[in-house]
Amino acid sequence: DQQVKQNSPSLSVQEGRISILNCDYTNSMFDYFLWYKKYPAEGPTFLISISSIKDKNEDGRFTVFLNKSAKHLSLHIVPSQPGDSAVYFCAAYTGNQFYFGTGTSLTVIP
């Protein structure tokens, strides 16, 4: 059973606009959450993380929001750039294990 879900397989956004990627989870024991970005033929690379005790973390153009009551996580990219086009995975951690979502393919249109 998928404990971390990304219900949107793909998203297209105009350059300069905001990209919002969503992630839902079922396990309330997750300690922290991470976002990874993946280009074709490469391994995922870390983007940003957030502890379960926080509700927001910001790093440059990237902001992650955590809504524990809704068990929902979102990644905001502002402004979106063509180089942001990639597959984005959300992941959650508990008990020394990581659980990943199925990924959302973001296309930023120039």
Next chain:
Amino acid sequence: EAQVTQNPRYLITVTGKKLTVTCSQNMNHEYMSWYRQDPGLGLRQIYYSMNVEVTDKGDVPEGYKVSRKEKRNFPLILESPSPNQTSLYFCASSLQVWNEQFFGPGTRLTVL
């Protein structure tokens, strides 16, 4: 250059022929892990290791073995591969389990 390397990058084999995919990191990381990526299923953790000689099962360990005899190496062993193990495999490492993970470039395995 800090990196995680995997070999081979591509492998086509036949059912039942034992194989090993190597993984090595040069960052002195404690935590290492193997994942498989399948369409519609995302990344799923196969095995992980908290340190030398300490390994544990992830979400999908069936049909796989690992060992951690040295800190830098974490090979994935398929003793009797089957077609349902055809997948894209990633090795990853992090300084500690709660830190960001660095991923290798992936190994595409096809079992006929």
